[in-house]
Structure formats: structure tokens, C-alpha cells
Amino acid sequence: MTNDTQPGILRYTAFASDPAGGNPAGVVLDAAGLDDAAMLAIAATLGYSESAFLTAPPQGLGEPGRAFTLRFFSPKAEVPFCGHATVATAIALGERIGTGELTFATPAGTVPVTVAHDPASGRLRATLTSVEPHSEPVGAEDLAEALAALDWPAGDLDPAIAPRIAFAGARHLVLGAATRERLADLAYDVDRLTALMHRLDLTTVQLVWRASDSVFHVRDPFPVGGVVEDPATGAAAAAFGAYARELGLVAEESVLTLYQGEDLGRPGELTVTLHAGDPRVRVSGVGTRITA
Numbered sequence: 001m002t003n004d005t006q007p008g009i010l011r012y013t014a015f016a017s018d019p020a021g022g023n024p025a026g027v028v029l030d031a032a033g034l035d036d037a038a039m040l041a042i043a044a045t046l047g048y049s050e051s052a053f054l055t056a057p058p059q060g061l062g063e064p065g066r067a068f069t070l071r072f073f074s075p076k077a078e079v080p081f082c083g084h085a086t087v088a089t090a091i092a093l094g095e096r097i098g099t100g101e102l103t104f105a106t107p108a109g110t111v112p113v114t115v116a117h118d119p120a121s122g123r124l125r126a127t128l129t130s131v132e133p134h135s136e137p138v139g140a141e142d143l144a145e146a147l148a149a150l151d152w153p154a155g156d157l158d159p160a161i162a163p164r165i166a167f168a169g170a171r172h173l174v175l176g177a178a179t180r181e182r183l184a185d186l187a188y189d190v191d192r193l194t195a196l197m198h199r200l201d202l203t204t205v206q207l208v209w210r211a212s213d214s215v216f217h218v219r220d221p222f223p224v225g226g227v228v229e230d231p232a233t234g235a236a237a238a239a240f241g242a243y244a245r246e247l248g249l250v251a252e253e254s255v256l257t258l259y260q261g262e263d264l265g266r267p268g269e270l271t272v273t274l275h276a277g278d279p280r281v282r283v284s285g286v287g288t289r290i291t292a
Contacts, residue, residue, distance in 0.1 A: 008028055008029065008030060009026055009027075009028055009042060009046075010026070010027040010028070010029065010092055010289065011024060011025070011026060011027070011046070011048075011289070011290040012024070012025055012027055012088035012089075012091060012092055012287055012288065012289050012290060013025070013088070013287055013288060013290055014083075014084040014085070014087035014088040014091070014126075014232060014234065014268075014285055014287040015084060015087065015232040015234070015260070015261075015268035015269060015270050015285035015286070015287065016232070016261075016266070016267065016268045016269070016285075016286065016287070016288070017121040017122070017123045017286050017287075017288055018288070019288055019289070019290045019291070020266065021261065021266050021267045021268055022084070022231065022232050022261065022266060022267075022268035022285070022287065023048075023049065023084040023230060023231040023232035023233070023261070023266070023268060024048045024088075024231075024290055025048055025049075025050055025051055025052055025082075025084055025085040025088040025089075026042060026043060026046040026048055026050075026051030026052065026085075027051070027052050027054075027085070027088055027089050027092045028042065028051070028052070028053045028054065029054050029089075029092060029093070029096075030054065030055075031053035031054055031055050031071075032055050032056065034053065036078070039051075039053050039071065039073050039078075040073050040077070040078070042073070043073035043074060043075050044075040044076075044226075046075075047075055047227075048075075048227075049074060049075075049082075049084075049222055049225055049227045049230045049231070050072045050073065050074050050079060050082040050084070050085040050225070051072070051073055051085065052070055052071070052072055052082065052085035052086065052088065052089045053070070053071045053072075053073070054068045054069065054070055054089065055068065055069045055071075056068070056069060057069050057103070057105055058105050061103055061105055061110070062101075062102070062103030062112075063101065063103070065097065066093075066097065066100065066101060066102050066103065067102070067103040067104075067105075068102070068103075068104055068105070069104070069105045069106075070086065070089060070104040070105065070106050070111075071106070071107065072085050072106070072107075074222075074224075074225030074226055074227070075225065075226035075227070076224070076225055076226040077224075077225070078107070079170060079203060079225065080106070080107040080108040080169060080170050080203075081106050081107065081108035081111070081131075081168075081169030081170045081235050082170075082234070082235055083128060083169075083233065083234015083235040083236070083237060083238060083283055084230075084232050084233065084234045084285075086104065086106075086111060086113060086126070086128050086234065087113075087126040087128065087234055087283075087285050087287055088287055089104075090102055090113040090115050090126035090128070091115065091123075091124045091126050091286075091287040091288070092289070093115070094115035094124045094126070095124065095289075099115045099116050099117060099124065100114070100115060101113070101114055101115075102114075102115065106169070108131050108169035108170065109131035109169065110131070111128055111129065111130070111131065111169070112128070112129045113126050113127065113128045113129070114126070114127045115127075118286050121286045123286040123287065123288050124286065124287065125284060125285065125286045125287075126284065126285065126286075126287065127273075127282050127283070127284040128234065128238075128282070128283050128284075129280050129281075129282055130168040130169055130235075130238040130239075130242075130280050130281045130282075130283065131168060131169050131280070132279050132280060133166065133167055133168035133238065133239060133241075133242030133243075133279060133280070133281060134166075134167050134242070135164045135165060135166040135167065135174075135239075135242065135243045135246055135247075136164065136165050136167075137164060137165075138163050138164060138165050138173060138200075142196065142199075142200060143163050145192070145196050146163075146173060146175065146193070146196055146205065147175075148189075148192070149188055149189045149192040149193035149196060150175075150186075150188045150189075150193065150205075150207075150221075151187065151188065151189070152175075152182070155178075156177065156178050156179075156182045157175060157176055157177070157178060158176030158177060158178045158208075158209070158210065159176075160176065160210070160249070161174065161175070161176025161208055161210065161249070162176075162247060163175050163176075164243060164247075165200065165202070166206070166236075166239035166240060166242060166243035167239055168235060168238035168239040168241075168242055168281055169235050169238065169239075170203035170204075170235045170236075170239070171200070171201055171202050171203055171239075172202060172203055172204050172205065172206045172220075172233075172235070172236045172239045172240070173197075173200065173202050173204075173205045173206065174206050174208060174239070174240060174243055175205065175206070175207050175208070176207075176208050176209070176210070177207055177208065177209040178209075179209065180209050180211075180217065182209070183207055183208075183209040183217060183219060183263075184263050186207070186219060186221070186229070186263070188221060190223045190228070193205065193221060193223055194223040194224055197223065197224045198224060202224070203222070203224070203225075203235065203236070204220040204221060204222045204230055204233055204235075204236050205220065205221045206218055206219075206220050206233065206236040206239070206240055207219045207220070207221070208240065210249075211259075213250070214250065214254065214255065214256050214257060215256070215257045215258075215259070216240075216256065216257070216258050216259070217258075217259045217260070217262070218233070218236070218237070218240070218258050218259070218260045219260065219263060220233040220236050220260070229264060231260065231261040231264050231266040231268060232260045232261050232266070232268035232270060232285070233260065233270075234270060234283045234285070237258050237270045237272050237281075237283045238272070238281040238283045239281075240258070240272070241254075241256060241272035241273075241274055241281040241283070242274075242279065242281050244256070245274050250274065251274075252274065252276045253274060253275060253276040254272075254273070254274045255271065255272070255273050255274075256271070256272040256273075256274075257269060257270070257271060257272075258270040258271075258272060268285070269285065270283060270284070270285050271283070271284040271285065272284075
């Protein structure tokens with residue numbers, strides 16, 4: 001298989017009820033006959049930030065018929081975890097085998113997902129539970145290089161949102177923008193940022209502007225995946241939720257709303273839920289099939 005017109009390759013958008021919003025993903029529900037090169041070729045042909053590929057689960061994982069191995073490919077390489085492609089896949093499965101619980105074995109670890117009807121949108125909503133997250137400081141030289149690549153003066157950072165590398169299945173550099181205007185003005189040095197991201201093993205750089213106590217606007221450059229910007233990034237949302245709780249930006253028990261994709265013309269909404277006593281993060285969104 002090498003193009004999206006062949007049977008078995010579906011297209012869904014995640015984190016929006018409108019097919020023109022959110023983040024599109026390719027979904028292959030039966031990838032048993034595909035090797036790594038074929039999966040990468042499909043992802044490259046589709047051109048989305050990631051595509052998802054399902055195969056049989058490891059023995060003993062989850063409920064029979066509702067557990068799968070799930071892998072993710074950008075147009076350039078395999079990635080360990082992708083939130084929007086997980087949501088897209090779960091919604092595709094929900095349409096075929098019904099709502100309820102799913103379990104995915106991913107390269108980053110086991111990710112449970114709940115699929116339910118969303119009465120507000122009339123669509124299905126998928127809620128993933130991340131692997132256990134953590135964060136770490138970013139070195140001063142690496143931060144300076146990131147700002148130089150972005151062409152962001154250090155004074156444009158929000159001092160309340162400390163730069164850190166956050167992880168909830170994949171690594172993301174979190175940088176806080178002092179204003180919405182700073183976030184909207186994004187024109188970066190692709191080669192320079194790509195080199196830094198490869199060196200730090202980053203999946204995206206998550207740029208964040210805080211609109212209120214529980215509402216954030218975010219953007220995610222993703223040059224290492226072969227796209228300039230990811231329209232809606234579930235893995236980064238999970239990492240950011242854990243980071244925000246760890247640093248005391250939000251309460252231990254919180255529900256956050258992240259708006260992403262507005263500046264790309266693909267608006268999406270991600271819900272991040274934090275539960276006291278559970279380090280894992282829930283990321284939720286609706287989705288819908290894209291028809292050619």
C-alpha cells in the first residue's frame with residue numbers, strides 16, 4: 001500500500017467535530033501485512049503529522065477484540081506516542097465495534113482509551129490516559145538556541161511558565177509566551193530548530209499562552225516529523241498538564257482546556273484532566289472521519 005485511495009487507509013481528524021478543524025491522521029485498522037517501510041511510505045504519502053497502524057495485541061493485553069498494538073509514523077520517522085492519532089484511531093474503532101474501553105500497546109507503554117458519545121457535538125469522544133509523566137530542566141545553552149531558532153527575545157517569555165522538557169509518552173520543550181500576539185507570530189528557522197530537537201530528542205516544541213486559570217492557547221512546531229506545525233497535539237497536551245501540575249500552575253485536581261490550530265485555520269479543542277493521587281493525565285477530544 002502506498003496511497004490513501006487503497007482499501008484500509010482511513011482519514012480522521014481529532015480534537016474537532018468539523019473535518020476541516022483539529023489534527024488529521026491516517027488510520028490503518030489492519031496493518032498486519034505492512035512492514036516498517038510500507039507504514040512509513042503511507043505516512044509520507046498522506047502527509048499528515050502522524051498516521052496510526054493497528055496490529056494484534058501482546059498476549060494478555062486487555063479485553064479480546066478491544067486491545068491492539070498501535071504504532072505511529074510521521075512522514076519522516078516512527079514516533080513513540082501520538083495523542084491525536086490515538087484519539088482518531090479510537091473513534092474509528094468506536095464507530096465499528098462500539099463505544100467503551102480500548103487498550104493500546106504503544107512504543108511508549110500501555111495507553112487505555114475510553115470512547116463515548118459526546119452529546120454536545122453529536123460525535124464520538126475519546127479519552128486517553130497517558131503513561132506516567134515527568135519533566136526535567138532545559139539547559140541554558142539549549143534554551144538560548146531554541147529562542148534563537150524561534151527568533152523569540154527572552155523578554156517575550158512568560159516568567160510564570162518556566163521552560164522545561166515535559167514527557168508523557170514523548171518529549172516536548174515547553175515555552176510560555178508572554179502575550180497572545182507573541183504566540184500568533186511564529187516564523188522559525190526550520191533547520192536550526194530541527195537540529196536542536198534531534199539533539200534533545202524532542203517530538204515538538206510546545207508554545208503556550210495562558211488565557212485564564214484553566215484555559216491555554218498552544219502551538220507545536222514539529223519539523224522533525226516533516227511538518228512545520230502540528231495542528232492539535234494530544235501527547236504534548238498530556239505532557240503539559242503534568243508539567244503544569246508539577247510546577248503548581250494548576251491545582252492537583254484540574255480540568256484544563258487547550259485551544260490549538262486557530263493560527264493555522266484548523267481550530268481544535270483538547271481537554272486535559274488531572275486527578276489527585278494519579279500522576280497520569282487524561283486527554284480528551286471529539287473527532288470525525290474525513291471524506292475525500
